[in-house]
Amino acid sequence: MHPVAELDFEGRSIPIEDGDTVASAVFRAGVRTFNRSLKYHRRRGLYCMTGDCPNCLVNIDGEPGQRSCCTAAAEGQRVRRETGWPSAERDALHVTDHLHALMPVGFYYKTFIRPRFAWELAEKVIRRATGVGRLPVGANPIVSDVRHVRTDVVVIGAGPAGLAAALSAAASGERVILADEGRPGERLAPGAVADRVRALRAEVEAEERITLLERHTAVGLFEGPLVPLVGEHETVHTDPGRIVIATGAVEIHGVFAGNDVPGVWLGRGAARMAGAHRVRPGARAVLVAGTHEALAHLDVLRGAGVEIAAVLAPDEVADEITDRSVPVLRGAHLESARGRKSVSGAIVATATGARVVACDAIVVSIGHAPRDDLLRMADGLPVVGAGDVVWPGCTLDEAIESGVVAGRGGAVAGRDAACPPLGSDGTVCLCEDVGVQDLEAAWREGWTNAEILKRYTTATMGPCQGAMCGRHLACFARERSGGDLEHAGRRTTARPPARPIKLEQLAAGVNEVIERRTALHEVHLRMGARVGWSGSWKRPTTYGDAREEILAVRERVSVMDVGTLGKFLIAGPDAQALVDRVFPCRVDTLREGRSRYLLALDEAGYVMDDGVLSRLDGGRFFVTTTSGGADRMEAWLRNWADRLDLRAHVVNQTSMLGAILVAGPLTRGLLDQLTDDPFDREAVPHMSHADMTVAGVPVRAIRTGFVGELGFELHHARSRGERLWTALVEAGAGMDLLPHGLDALDVLRLEKGHIFLGQDTLPDDHPGKLGLDFAVALDKPAFLGRQALERMEAFEPDRRLVGLAFEGTPQRGAPLYVGDRVVGRITSCARSIVLDRQIGLGWIRAVDGAFPETLRTGGSITARVVPTPFYDPEGARLHA
Numbered sequence: 001m002h003p004v005a006e007l008d009f010e011g012r013s014i015p016i017e018d019g020d021t022v023a024s025a026v027f028r029a030g031v032r033t034f035n036r037s038l039k040y041h042r043r044r045g046l047y048c049m050t051g052d053c054p055n056c057l058v059n060i061d062g063e064p065g066q067r068s069c070c071t072a073a074a075e076g077q078r079v080r081r082e083t084g085w086p087s088a089e090r091d092a093l094h095v096t097d098h099l100h101a102l103m104p105v106g107f108y109y110k111t112f113i114r115p116r117f118a119w120e121l122a123e124k125v126i127r128r129a130t131g132v133g134r135l136p137v138g139a140n141p142i143v144s145d146v147r148h149v150r151t152d153v154v155v156i157g158a159g160p161a162g163l164a165a166a167l168s169a170a171a172s173g174e175r176v177i178l179a180d181e182g183r184p185g186e187r188l189a190p191g192a193v194a195d196r197v198r199a200l201r202a203e204v205e206a207e208e209r210i211t212l213l214e215r216h217t218a219v220g221l222f223e224g225p226l227v228p229l230v231g232e233h234e235t236v237h238t239d240p241g242r243i244v245i246a247t248g249a250v251e252i253h254g255v256f257a258g259n260d261v262p263g264v265w266l267g268r269g270a271a272r273m274a275g276a277h278r279v280r281p282g283a284r285a286v287l288v289a290g291t292h293e294a295l296a297h298l299d300v301l302r303g304a305g306v307e308i309a310a311v312l313a314p315d316e317v318a319d320e321i322t323d324r325s326v327p328v329l330r331g332a333h334l335e336s337a338r339g340r341k342s343v344s345g346a347i348v349a350t351a352t353g354a355r356v357v358a359c360d361a362i363v364v365s366i367g368h369a370p371r372d373d374l375l376r377m378a379d380g381l382p383v384v385g386a387g388d389v390v391w392p393g394c395t396l397d398e399a400i401e402s403g404v405v406a407g408r409g410g411a412v413a414g415r416d417a418a419c420p421p422l423g424s425d426g427t428v429c430l431c432e433d434v435g436v437q438d439l440e441a442a443w444r445e446g447w448t449n450a451e452i453l454k455r456y457t458t459a460t461m462g463p464c465q466g467a468m469c470g471r472h473l474a475c476f477a478r479e480r481s482g483g484d485l486e487h488a489g490r491r492t493t494a495r496p497p498a499r500p501i502k503l504e505q506l507a508a509g510v511n512e513v514i515e516r517r518t519a520l521h522e523v524h525l526r527m528g529a530r531v532g533w534s535g536s537w538k539r540p541t542t543y544g545d546a547r548e549e550i551l552a553v554r555e556r557v558s559v560m561d562v563g564t565l566g567k568f569l570i571a572g573p574d575a576q577a578l579v580d581r582v583f584p585c586r587v588d589t590l591r592e593g594r595s596r597y598l599l600a601l602d603e604a605g606y607v608m609d610d611g612v613l614s615r616l617d618g619g620r621f622f623v624t625t626t627s628g629g630a631d632r633m634e635a636w637l638r639n640w641a642d643r644l645d646l647r648a649h650v651v652n653q654t655s656m657l658g659a660i661l662v663a664g665p666l667t668r669g670l671l672d673q674l675t676d677d678p679f680d681r682e683a684v685p686h687m688s689h690a691d692m693t694v695a696g697v698p699v700r701a702i703r704t705g706f707v708g709e710l711g712f713e714l715h716h717a718r719s720r721g722e723r724l725w726t727a728l729v730e731a732g733a734g735m736d737l738l739p740h741g742l743d744a745l746d747v748l749r750l751e752k753g754h755i756f757l758g759q760d761t762l763p764d765d766h767p768g769k770l771g772l773d774f775a776v777a778l779d780k781p782a783f784l785g786r787q788a789l790e791r792m793e794a795f796e797p798d799r800r801l802v803g804l805a806f807e808g809t810p811q812r813g814a815p816l817y818v819g820d821r822v823v824g825r826i827t828s829c830a831r832s833i834v835l836d837r838q839i840g841l842g843w844i845r846a847v848d849g850a851f852p853e854t855l856r857t858g859g860s861i862t863a864r865v866v867p868t869p870f871y872d873p874e875g876a877r878l879h880a
Contacts, residue, residue: 005075022068022079023049023056024277027241032262032342034068036083038462039433040097043264047430049269050187051499052250052371052467053433057132058082064133065463065500069269070182079524082133086381093129097873099263103180105438106445107554108457135158137295145234145720146509151211153407154227156218156374157185160396161387161403162246164199167243168407170209178210179229181217181499189268189275189300200400220496221377230501235508242382244406249368249417251387252287252700252729255436256338256427259364263343264407267297267365276302282306282361286346286815288334290366291393294322294471297365304324312348318779336425337362365424368392369417369471374496390414396496419475428476429469433460449488450477460492463500518563519721526779529741535628535649537564547833549740550747553707554834557664558740559728562713563721566611566630567636568654574646579621582640583613583768584776584783590615595702596685600625600633605788607764609633610757614689614702614785622689622700624713632653640784656720659705662728663711665880666735671712673731678844679712685877694795695727703876707745708752708871747830750839753803753868759826760801760841769797772869799824799845803868806838808861816863818847826857832870838868 005016007025014029023034023046033043034056041333044055051070059080060066065439068079084091104110111122153169155162158180166178184204185197204210214231225243229236251266258264263282265273270281284307287298293316302308310320312332321328329350338356339343346357370389386406387399391414394402402412411729429434433456434471447456450473459473460466466473470491478489497506509752516537529540542549554559570579579585583598590596592615600609609632611625625633630652637650662670671679677692679701684690688701699714716724729737740748755761756768766789767776778789800873802824804810816824829840844851844865853864872878 005073007073007075007077007079010081011134016073016075020073020277022058022060022077023074024273024279025073026068026079028277028279033081033088034262035086035132036094037260037427037433037534038112038431039103040100041084041091041112041129042097042260042433042860042878043262044260044430045264045342046273047264047738048250048271048468048657049272050250051181053253054132054463057463059133062139063502064131064840067500071091073180076714083131085129085135089570098809102541105434105441138230141504142233144505144508146237147234148237148239148514150239150423151177152241153177153244154179154238154242155244155246155407156180156213156216156227157203157246157248157387157389158201159213159246159248159387160197160200161195161248161389161399161406161590162244163204164400164403164406165244165386165475165528166210167200167203168404169409170207170407172408174209176210177213177229177236179213179216179218179236181215182212182337184212186276186359187268187272187299189271191296191300192276196396196400218374218500219501221374221381222381222496223381225381225383226751227404230505231269231509235505240346242384242409243378244384244386245372245378246403246406247371247374247389249370249392250467251365252367252369252420253428253430253472254334254364254366254430255421255426255472256334258339258343259337259423260427260430261337261339261343262341263339263360264337264362265365267291267294267363270361270363271297271453274306275300278304278306279787281363282305282343282359284359285310285361285363286334286348286357286359286364286629287311287315288362288364291319292367293393294321294365298326300465301363304855306361308586309462310346310348310357322675333494334362334364335423341493363595367418367420369420370466373465373467373494373498374685376491377496377498377801384409384411385414386412392417395867417471419478420472422472422476428472429457429459429462431464431468432458432460434459434469437474441877443477443480448477448481449484450474450490450492453477454492465498465857466492494795508735510815516564518813519718520561520563520725523722523725524561524739527739532742534564535744537627539564540739542741542743543739546741546743547552549738549744550833551707551745551750552736552738553664553740555665556735557662557666557670557732557737559725559732560661560663560740560745561725561736562661563658564627564720565654565659565713566623566627566633567657567659567715568625568633569620569651569653570623570637570648571607571618571620571651572618572646572648574641574648575619575621577649578637578641578646579613579623581644581782582637582784582791584780584785585613586683586777586780587613593688593690595704597687597691598623599767599772600629600636601767601783601789602787603784604764605792606763607757607761607765607767607770607772608636612702612704614700624659624702628680628758632716641827655714656718658718658724659713660721660725660728661707661711663707663709664711664872665877667710667712670728670732670737674727681880684712695724695731697724705875706752706754707748708869709877710880739752745829747832749826750830750841751832751871752837752867753802753841753842753870755830762843765801766792767791768798771801799843801827802844802852802865803862803870804840804842804849804855805870806857807863808858808860809838810840810857810863812840816842816844816857817851818855821847823847823852823855835870841868 047055049069051067056068081088132432150176155178188194216231227238332350335347386402481488524540532541595614608627613621634652674695697720699716702713810829815822824844826842
């Protein structure tokens with residue numbers, strides 16, 4: 001390997017070699033203390049090299065708590081250790097390691113109860129002395145993209161089992177997403193496993209049904225199922241049919257006196273440093289070999305030039321060491337590690353007594369603990385495990401075979417991991433500085449199951465989320481309780497996130513809009529429509545010439561896709577009671593087959609939505625609302641049905657039903673070609689509805705007038721929308737029918753003085769300010785917002801929404817002046833083609849107790865307050 005770049009480590013330039021992580025580059029440069037522990041400020045050095053422990057956390061480019069063993073080293077990186085004062089190497093706070101008696105387990109709860117004011121002071125000190133670093137509060141946020149992907153199978157973990165599972169599922173014709181928090185094989189030392197992983201990866205990359213997402217971490221499993229995969233610059237929300245967990249295992253964290261001193265390694269970590277990065281973890285090492293895998297680590301360490309001072313192994317492992325030059329201590333076990341700044345020796349218990357073995361590294365490979373946090377979140381979800389996660393310590397062939405079975409959808413028989421050994425001393429939780437003696441003391445105080453031991457001692461609550469110590473804690477409680485697995489010794493609850501995640505990644509997608517389309521979206525595109533955003537919907541803005549579309553509505557006939565409207569069926573014995581209570585209009589006088597404009601008010605009397613209420617047969621009601629308010633309306637209706645304890649069913653039909661508006665003076669001539677049902681003025685008068693069949697499509701025709709012309713909304717099954725639209729367009733060809741989009745609609749509704757909620761309104765607008773008092777029946781005994789409206793009747797409104805006529809061309813949002821005083825703003829404005837003048841709506845405030853009639857905007861443009869509607873004020877065209 002040759003240096004290819006340099007990083008900055010606390011002002012010191014450190015060379016980077018090919019394949020380096022930040023940890024390997026810094027360790028090669030002689031750094032052994034990577035951070036300080038939370039409570040006692042003990043030195044922490046590299047340990048697992050797989051991202052499962054907290055020992056390698058540093059600040060990288062201003063971001064604290066970064067796992068240096070998993071972060072690729074790069075040119076110009078700025079790496080700092082943030083724990084310790086004044087520095088990590090010379091930490092004055094290490095004095096707390098000599099004050100254990102003053103900080104017993106649970107001391108937070110015991111010490112700061114009285115006096116209460118002391119906690120406020122102590123909290124500031126504790127915050128400064130603990131943690132993994134300071135947040136970069138002044139840094140610019142990184143906006144992560146969000147993708148939503150539906151797939152047949154998600155495989156989490158790209159080791160031998162995960163790669164085999166992905167290939168097996170793809171061979172069955174299924175689409176697979178294979179995700180790994182790193183790159184397949186990057187954390188493996190050279191050997192048979194690494195070679196097999198490379199071969200399997202090549203097969204995966206050649207399989208078109210498999211999408212490999214490297215450096216994408218599965219942070220949890222949720223109902224659906226939903227699996228969020230968090231990458232560096234994106235979050236992928238996957239919606240799989242089933243899930244395969246192949247997250248492998250971590251080597252068991254050995255607990256003995258001095259087990260947290262720098263220079264104590266897990267076997268895979270030491271082998272990775274020696275084999276993958278060609279850096280000796282120590283010059284002279286003691287290997288604690290409890291597994292056959294440890295022998296592979298032995299070969300890698302010796303190949304890197306590490307002198308083996310001793311191998312501590314049981315007979316079945318020792319028998320496989322045939323090289324007589326390797327000193328093997330059969331049946332011996334490690335009692336403690338010696339050393340303060342780093343390991344200087346190991347105290348080994350043998351059949352003939354304890355002895356000290358001089359060394360600068362202790363490599364522990366005594367067994368495997370599954371990384372099963374995701375698997376333990378999977379209750380009730382279609383999830384199976386494969387490889388080490390269900391069969392810790394399985395062979396390479398066994399891992400691959402289990403992956404093949406899981407990939408086909410079969411269950412893999414697992415086996416429980418053995419309880420890890422606990423010495424009489426040593427650190428159990430590396431994150432929170434919880435030792436064996438702390439657990440013993442807590443047990444004596446009465447905290448006698450794993451869940452409450454966790455809360456009292458804070459074990460498993462640090463950055464590694466119990467990856468190192470979770471099984472130790474459960475086994476400790478199990479053994480002390482006499483084997484009570486169901487209560488005392490059960491593993492603590494696994495919750496997302498399974499891996500540390502940044503707040504900006506958690507927030508990814510909050511500003512993303514999930515694009516929603518009507519059933520006619522492709523039809524609009526074929527007709528040349530330009531589409532744009534309308535809330536979360538993509539809708540046609542124009543089909544080419546908005547002016548001609550307006551004239552089609554006013555002079556002939558036009559159609560518009562209004563399938564985005566919120567659509568709700570309300571039924572049940574108490575359906576009328578619910579509608580009558582939540583809406584301010586009269587419901588008892590609404591006859592079957594009739595419709596009524598409605599407002600939705602909150603408890604403060606403010607307008608939150610509007611729409612149309614139609615009474616159906618059988619005591620049912622059909623409600624349409626604004627396109628952007630459908631989700632809120634559903635939640636609101638369901639909430640009040642529950643709060644009022646009403647037997648009413650609310651069915652959101654927004655996605656089930658399409659709707660097409662047919663409007664214009666020639667509307668009846670168009671529909672006459674497509675239906676035999678009556679729809680004349682007597683059969684379907686203004687603000688009524690009827691079920692009929694149009695072009696062979698059953699529809700509910702609601703006669704409304706948002707655009708100010710004779711019009712019918714044809715609500716129909718979404719799947720029949722294209723047939724109905726095509727029939728209307730073809731039948732209207734002889735009438736010069738043109739469809740219209742949002743640009744034309746904005747002018748058409750403005751000519752009638754109709755408001756757009758959110759554009760012409762503010763969150764604290766009540767009906768009186770908007771001129772919508774006609775939609776409120778204050779003589780009703782009770783409805784939401786009634787008391788608030790009664791109180792507000794005593795006050796003259798200080799502002800109101802008015803119609804405006806302009807001499808000049810105004811701009812929406814521009815302020816309105818009386819003299820030099822701003823008294824309002826323009827909310828909507830446009831040039832009316834049929835009226836040949838500029839019109840608009842706007843808010844104005846009272847000036848000296850009276851509302852002005854003449855205002856100024858945009859320099860010399862005059863605005864006059866005029867009555868609305870601007871067009872057809874008598875409503876003759878609506879009632880035609």
